[in-house]
Amino acid sequence: MSDTTIIDLLREKLPTECVLSEAEELRPYECDGLSAYRRLPLVVVIPKTLEQVQTTLKLCAQNGVAVVARGAGTGLSGGALPLTDGVLLSMARFNRILAIDTANRTARVQPGVTNLSISKAAAPHGLYYAPDPSSQIACSIGGNVAENAGGVHCLKYGLTVHNIQQVEVLTIDGEHLTVGSQALDSAGYDLLALMTGSEGLLGLITEITVKLLPLPETAQVVLAAFASVEAAGTAVTAIIANGIIPAGLELLDNPAIRAVEQFVHAGYPEDAAAILLCELDGTAADVATQIERVSGVFREAGATELRVSRDDAERQRFWAGRKAAFPAMGRLSPDYYCMDGTIPRRHLSRVLAEIERMSTEYGLPICNVFHAGDGNLHPLILYDANQPGELERTEELGGKILELCVAVGGTITGEHGVGMEKINQMCVQFNAEELTQLHAVKHAFDPQGLLNPGKAIPTLHRCAEFGAMHIHQGQLPHPELERF
Amino acid sequence: MMTLVESFQDTLRAAAATGTPVSIRAGGSKSFYGRPGTGTGFSVAEYTGIIDYSPTELVISARAGTPLAELEAALAKENQMLPFEPPHFGPGATLGGTIACGFSGPRRPYAGAARDHVLGITCLNGRGERLRFGGQVMKNVAGYDISRTLTGSLGTLAVLLDITLKVLPRPETELTLSLEASPEQALEWLNVWAGQPLPLSGGGCIGKQLMVRLSGFEQGVKAAAQRLGGDELAAADSFWQDLREQRHPFFQDDRPLWRLSVPPATAAFALEADELIDWGGAQRWLKTSLPAQILRDTAARAGGHATRFRGGNRDDVFHPLDPALLALHQRLKASFDPAGILNPGRMYSGI
Numbered sequence: 001m002s003d004t005t006i007i008d009l010l011r012e013k014l015p016t017e018c019v020l021s022e023a024e025e026l027r028p029y030e031c032d033g034l035s036a037y038r039r040l041p042l043v044v045v046i047p048k049t050l051e052q053v054q055t056t057l058k059l060c061a062q063n064g065v066a067v068v069a070r071g072a073g074t075g076l077s078g079g080a081l082p083l084t085d086g087v088l089l090s091m092a093r094f095n096r097i098l099a100i101d102t103a104n105r106t107a108r109v110q111p112g113v114t115n116l117s118i119s120k121a122a123a124p125h126g127l128y129y130a131p132d133p134s135s136q137i138a139c140s141i142g143g144n145v146a147e148n149a150g151g152v153h154c155l156k157y158g159l160t161v162h163n164i165q166q167v168e169v170l171t172i173d174g175e176h177l178t179v180g181s182q183a184l185d186s187a188g189y190d191l192l193a194l195m196t197g198s199e200g201l202l203g204l205i206t207e208i209t210v211k212l213l214p215l216p217e218t219a220q221v222v223l224a225a226f227a228s229v230e231a232a233g234t235a236v237t238a239i240i241a242n243g244i245i246p247a248g249l250e251l252l253d254n255p256a257i258r259a260v261e262q263f264v265h266a267g268y269p270e271d272a273a274a275i276l277l278c279e280l281d282g283t284a285a286d287v288a289t290q291i292e293r294v295s296g297v298f299r300e301a302g303a304t305e306l307r308v309s310r311d312d313a314e315r316q317r318f319w320a321g322r323k324a325a326f327p328a329m330g331r332l333s334p335d336y337y338c339m340d341g342t343i344p345r346r347h348l349s350r351v352l353a354e355i356e357r358m359s360t361e362y363g364l365p366i367c368n369v370f371h372a373g374d375g376n377l378h379p380l381i382l383y384d385a386n387q388p389g390e391l392e393r394t395e396e397l398g399g400k401i402l403e404l405c406v407a408v409g410g411t412i413t414g415e416h417g418v419g420m421e422k423i424n425q426m427c428v429q430f431n432a433e434e435l436t437q438l439h440a441v442k443h444a445f446d447p448q449g450l451l452n453p454g455k456a457i458p459t460l461h462r463c464a465e466f467g468a469m470h471i472h473q474g475q476l477p478h479p480e481l482e483r484f
Numbered sequence: 485m486m487t488l489v490e491s492f493q494d495t496l497r498a499a500a501a502t503g504t505p506v507s508i509r510a511g512g513s514k515s516f517y518g519r520p521g522t523g524t525g526f527s528v529a530e531y532t533g534i535i536d537y538s539p540t541e542l543v544i545s546a547r548a549g550t551p552l553a554e555l556e557a558a559l560a561k562e563n564q565m566l567p568f569e570p571p572h573f574g575p576g577a578t579l580g581g582t583i584a585c586g587f588s589g590p591r592r593p594y595a596g597a598a599r600d601h602v603l604g605i606t607c608l609n610g611r612g613e614r615l616r617f618g619g620q621v622m623k624n625v626a627g628y629d630i631s632r633t634l635t636g637s638l639g640t641l642a643v644l645l646d647i648t649l650k651v652l653p654r655p656e657t658e659l660t661l662s663l664e665a666s667p668e669q670a671l672e673w674l675n676v677w678a679g680q681p682l683p684l685s686g687g688g689c690i691g692k693q694l695m696v697r698l699s700g701f702e703q704g705v706k707a708a709a710q711r712l713g714g715d716e717l718a719a720a721d722s723f724w725q726d727l728r729e730q731r732h733p734f735f736q737d738d739r740p741l742w743r744l745s746v747p748p749a750t751a752a753f754a755l756e757a758d759e760l761i762d763w764g765g766a767q768r769w770l771k772t773s774l775p776a777q778i779l780r781d782t783a784a785r786a787g788g789h790a791t792r793f794r795g796g797n798r799d800d801v802f803h804p805l806d807p808a809l810l811a812l813h814q815r816l817k818a819s820f821d822p823a824g825i826l827n828p829g830r831m832y833s834g835i
């Protein structure tokens with residue numbers, strides 16, 4: 001069908017203010033948090049009611065038009081990147097907290113609600129929602145579910161998948177599914193796990209029931225400085241080996257420390273090669289015990305300086321630097337590219353050293369600010385997109401870093417998702433049979449392949465072109481099977 | 485020589501070609517669970533051994549046939565544990581069976597379920613293809629979360645081969661308080677306390693006895709115990725084990741055993757049944773001869789579901805799925821196992 005028709009059909013069925021198709025109206029939707037990738041959608045739909053969402057999906061299904069869902073657009077892998085011939089479906093107007101059930105410690109929320117506002121609404125009841133991505137003031141809970149977002153406190157409290165109980169879903173045909181339940185588990189397959197992190201490829205999430213946890217009695221941060229990144233890496237392993245699971249354990253290397261200091265004056269020691277921020281929470285007595293032990297471990301690992309937050313204001317100040325790390329980089333360099341691989345913790349020192357070597361090789365500076373306790377790296381490559389070829393070199397370097405993560409037994413994405421960005425590296429992590437199985441799962445939900453097509457799971461054809469797929473004697477395994 | 489996995493693959497390819505179902509089995513400790521298996525026996529019992537265990541990573545990988553007891557002993561040696569405290573239901577229990585059933589014990593509401601600790605699985609789908617999803621690391625969002633989806637799928641999607649789990653240090657101190665409380669009072673306390681920063685790790689009520697387990701650092705546990713009151717239970721470990729393994733006298737009863745999974749603050753059921761409260765209220769064991777429909781309606785009204793765990797009509801075990809979900813289950817099953825050979829009917833008829 002021709003392009004004008006789907007816009008006409010949408011206009012016919014939806015209120016005028018819900019359908020945007022002028023170029024200047026489309027512009028704000030041309031990219032998500034990965035702004036290196038941009039394109040204008042054919043049309044943007046911003047529904048106000050579930051019926052309007054359903055109508056949009058049905059029209060798209062009937063007319064074979066692709067749909068890209070969008071939450072707050074803070075994603076860092078191009079998951080919400082529009083398609084030039086598709087509909088961009090924004091869930092921004094679904095921004096209500098529907099109910100807080102204090103007895104069962106859950107909140108029922110619409111997908112467009114920001115992550116932080118859930119914890120704010122729960123706070124008067126002494127409860128909070130644990131996963132806390134650094135983008136929590138802006139990102140939507142729907143986007144968090146679609147990406148299985150993590151945060152600083154995931155080391156102890158888990159990722160999004162561990163902290164939700166139920167999602168309401170609309171399929172591409174507009175059919176309604178309740179996935180999960182109000183209890184701790186549900187009958188049948190664990191579709192809740194399958195929906196979490198599915199990057200908008202399986203269904204549209206229209207409501208979420210999240211778990212709420214009691215606010216800890218106290219929390220304190222130990223800041224430890226180290227003379228080498230290796231020593232800091234060793235200290236991370238030692239903490240866990242001593243039976244302590246901190247609420248958060250983050251590492252900043254020297255370039256990151258200096259950038260942050262210039263920006264927010266968090267009071268970090270600027271001459272340190274690396275610092276660790278280790279948050280401990282629990283009852284006052286437990287926190288005291290843990291601080292003593294953690295300090296001992298850090299000293300033994302060669303910490304050159306140790307500071308313990310004395311009050312909540314100081315704790316906030318310690319974290320302010322970590323939280324401002326990305327914007328701080330933005331001031332240092334015209335552009336930066338944030339990577340997101342996870343590795344087994346024991347390889348931290350080795351991988352960081354190798355990343356430094358690659359940085360020199362490519363002549364592109366790299367800062368490291370990351371979730372060390374989880375082994376979740378976020379190397380930030382600084383570059384200037386105005387320099388010809390620099391973006392391409394940056395992407396190549398980023399790809400190499402991710403392949404290194406896979407080589408040491410890790411993964412190409414810990415929390416930011418595959419989206420458009422890491423689609424080629426998926427060919428490194430998965431073989432043809434595995435990718436075919438992943439496509440078959442999508443097919444079970446979305447037989448026409450209309451939900452966020454081209455993202456998250458590469459076609460075998462794409463992998464063959466990328467050259468990473470192992471093709472035996474010029475033949476794909478199982479040539480008889482349909483390739484999605 | 486053909487490896488064990490290659491011989492599994494051969495068997496599955498042949499079964500798929502002829503459409504002959506296989507009934508996957510390891511230690512046989514959980515053959516009572518689910519609908520009856522049909523098909524040729526397919527044993528993974530020989531596929532054993534811990535593949536990798538590095539305590540500082542908090543990660544263990546083992547083959548599906550590895551005895552659960554062996555795995556737990558290896559962890560205990562390093563003062564670590566499986567946080568979801570899985571029931572064994574007999575000496576034959578294996579890792580594969582535990583994950584295929586998705587069973588979790590009393591620590592579940594406070595530490596997470598089996599699926600929460602699964603990091604990666606290598607499996608064989610119904611085409612005999614060896615597939616690896618997830619990995620060895622805590623955070624991994626590459627591709628759909630297939631390894632968690634396989635957890636609790638009762639072998640109907642794939643044969644589990646290698647399983648990687650997140651483990652945790654054992655708590656330094658653990659104690660159990662026994663308090664006298666009616667079920668109503670117990671449910672109220674359990675849920676009020678779960679909303680407060682207390683080091684809870686177990687909460688159950690049998691008859692008029694409420695048991696609350698606390699785990700963590702010594703000082704915090706002691707302070708919490710003082711606040712909650714009651715008496716310290718002497719044989720605490722055996723109490724929680726008997727509850728987990730269904731050896732407690734409550735379970736010695738000829739009537740069918742039902743499991744109702746409901747929101748934790750759901751009031752005690754006014755049904756003709758004996759009720760045991762576990763998981764801080766979120767898991768209720770009912771001994772009753774009531775018709776399935778009543779239990780299913782009761783659970784559904786509360787926002788949960790009911791499973792006929794032991795006894796009674798074994799063809800009707802799991803809570804029926806609504807038609808759209810059932811259709812999706814069928815399509816998913818077909819995506820993994822197009823010939824329908826893996827444990828068909830073990831979960832639902834037609835799956």
Ligand SMILES: Cc1cc2nc3c(=O)[nH]c(=O)nc-3n(C[C@H](O)[C@H](O)[C@H](O)COP(=O)(O)OP(=O)(O)OC[C@H]3O[C@@H](n4cnc5c(N)ncnc54)[C@H](O)[C@@H]3O)c2cc1C
Nearest residue numbers: 071072073074075079133134140142143144146150200205
């Ligand atoms: C400064 C900064 C810091 C960040 N820090 C973290 C961090 O610490 N941890 C972390 O995990 N992430 C982090 N992120 C990444 C990002 O914030 C998360 O991925 C977040 O979950 C995206 O939410 P969103 O609402 O912006 O989703 P979007 O970017 O709008 O969309 C993300 C994906 O979800 C899909 N989607 C959105 N809504 C729905 C829905 N209702 N139904 C189905 N699919 C949907 C989209 O199609 C897309 O594929 C950070 C980003 C920035 C910019």
